[in-house]
Amino acid sequence: MKLDETDALNRLAVHGHGVLSTVHTERGVDSVPVVYAVTDGFIGIPIDRVKPKSTSRLQRQRNLEADPRATLLIEHWDRDDWSELWWVRAELRYETGAGRETEEALVSELAAAFDQYRGRPFAGLLVLQIMAVTSWSATAD
């Protein structure tokens, strides 16, 4: 069953962690776990210094510069009880001109949601606009 759109957007706003998938010219798709914050229809994903780096860390950014389409999937997983499963998928578009206010709001949200970012600036912030949401839930609420 689908969740109603308000419910889906609310779950997206509070969940804070999901899988970002972008278009990769050779592999077709690239996926990477991310933390994120939501404000005013935008999603902010930190490019951070907290988690140790690997060389392919910014492949997501190169992908988005070549093709701005992306999806973020969040879900509730429970190996034993499948009656509680749900997911929300946000269709996103990479946005380089979201504006300073939106960026600042996203940075504040991230610092409020994750202790790991408190007092530590990110190396950068990916900003993506939410174009649509799709959802599924095993049970109607």
Add this chain to the structure above:
Amino acid sequence: MKLDETDALNRLAVHGHGVLSTVHTERGVDSVPVVYAVTDGFIGIPIDRVKPKSTSRLQRQRNLEADPRATLLIEHWDRDDWSELWWVRAELRYETGAGRETEEALVSELAAAFDQYRGRPFAGLLVLQIMAVTSWSATAD
């Protein structure tokens, strides 16, 4: 840091749950949570009757028929302790001729791993070949 390939493949073999991403002609990418089993370099994803259906349920299959490239991302997430984070991403190719033995082995693995499938046949099985794995871990083991 990368995990060594054997370690990454072992984690993939036992994890059983991840996010499958496929190429969608309009949206660029599609992502959906899946359960899966691994045998002999192949991944089997049930098309099942256990979880309630939604109309878009088989979009993944239509995507794979149009473009056989896919990725499966598995991860360990811990909101509080980022020193324990890791993920493994398998680059996959949709395979319609994997052979009856491989399919049967995958079905057995799924029934063994998930009580929900015990004694209940699936509606079908998506079989994908593992082409490569990429991984990341916050700490070296």
